[in-house]
Amino acid sequence: MNKVPNNRAWWLVLPVFILVAFSALIPLMTVVNYSVQDIFGPGNAYYVGTEWFKEVLNDERLQDSLLRQFAFSGAVLAIQIPLGISVALMMPKSGIKASLCLILLAIPLLIPWNVVGTIWQIFGRGDIGLFGWGLNALGLDYNYTGNTVDAWLTVLLMDVWHWTPLVALLCYSGLRAIPEAFYQAAEIDRASRWAVFRYIQLPRLKSVLVIAVLLRFMDSFMIYTEPFVLTGGGPGSSTTFLSQTLTTMAIGQFDIGRAAAFSLIYFLIVLLVSWLFFTAITHLDKEK
Amino acid sequence: MIAWMNWTPTVAVFFAVIAGILAVMTVYEIVSPCTERKGFLPIATTRGDRLFIGLLSAAYIHLAFLAASDITLWVALAVSVVWLAVLLRWG
Incomplete structure (x- = not known):
């Protein structure tokens, strides 16, 4: 028995393919073209080969912002994933309290990025912001516009406030999907709270967590609006992340060729990481 | 246009x-x-997977050559092609 699968259904993908071609493939091809040229204006471009790539790869400003970006994404994951799991574990299982918790958690997710930035910009100010004023009143020298550590902490705190609820909600839905019988069996075995978490809840959360990690990594890796509004990338360039460096280069300095080469490298990094996560997810599914 | x-x-x-x-x-x-199989890569892959891995690593090989040396990129291309062939055959 050798069955040949009928592949004609693939034609149904054609409309999507055409759409993606217009919105992604053609722009991507254009960017590749720009990245090998020095463009001064329409019809005034010079072929420079891989010079931009070489320059971008050895540019210290970009290397710094790449490192900063990885540090930020790493910190975001290290804080938000455990915190999100703990919040989900502490949430009530059902009833009006559960609904209330869900609504409260969802509120930060509904606020637009630039508004989040503005909220925290005012919130953190020493003169009129409750957070900044409170810290200063406690005798702490807090100033996110002047101090690098303070700026970093504020950006991190803002992202934690904005996006931990997403992780918590994902974990919460994962936890609710665990059948009650598992807990009853654990109780019969007199399993400790930690054992229940380690051997029942955590393994069952695995696939949800992979999605949470993927989403949080992608989002934090492309973060732009919030730090741009909050600190403008400062003090100095201490909170200037990759996308802001890229935007300054492409739109601020109109350095199209260099920005194109840079965005291709950015794209390759995102592609590699997403592929790794995607492989991890599909691998997990196969194990089941 | x-x-x-x-x-x-x-x-x-x-x-x-x-x-x-x-x-x-x-x-x-x-x-x-093709059918999925397990080669020297840690995961089971199809032919298309191996092609994708090969192309992506080729991009990184080129970038590494550009960043770290002044060797002509034809060498990077040759390395990538050999790596792609190895991947497709034994990966």
Whole structure:
């Protein structure tokens, strides 16, 4: 028995393919073209080969912002994933309290990025912001516009406030999907709270967590609006992340060729990481 | 109409080669469908997976050559092609 699968259904993908071609493939091809040229204006471009790539790869400003970006994404994951799991574990299982918790958690997710930035910009100010004023009143020298550590902490705190609820909600839905019988069996075995978490809840959360990690990594890796509004990338360039460096280069300095080469490298990094996560997810599914 | 895309011969050849590879792989897949198997890579892969891994690593090989040395990129290309062939055969 050798069955040949009928592949004609693939034609149904054609409309999507055409759409993606217009919105992604053609722009991507254009960017590749720009990245090998020095463009001064329409019809005034010079072929420079891989010079931009070489320059971008050895540019210290970009290397710094790449490192900063990885540090930020790493910190975001290290804080938000455990915190999100703990919040989900502490949430009530059902009833009006559960609904209330869900609504409260969802509120930060509904606020637009630039508004989040503005909220925290005012919130953190020493003169009129409750957070900044409170810290200063406690005798702490807090100033996110002047101090690098303070700026970093504020950006991190803002992202934690904005996006931990997403992780918590994902974990919460994962936890609710665990059948009650598992807990009853654990109780019969007199399993400790930690054992229940380690051997029942955590393994069952695995696939949800992979999605949470993927989403949080992608989002934090492309973060732009919030730090741009909050600190403008400062003090100095201490909170200037990759996308802001890229935007300054492409739109601020109109350095199209260099920005194109840079965005291709950015794209390759995102592609590699997403592929790794995607492989991890599909691998997990196969194990089941 | 496509003047804004600023096509250069190099990039045109680049995309033509990629499109060619995809076309050849499609025909190859129709002629002899592949099955997933486990090679020296830590995961089981299909032919398409291995092609993707090969192309992605080729991009990184080129970038590494550009960043760390002044060796001509033809060497990077040769390394990538050999790596791609090894991946497709034994990966």
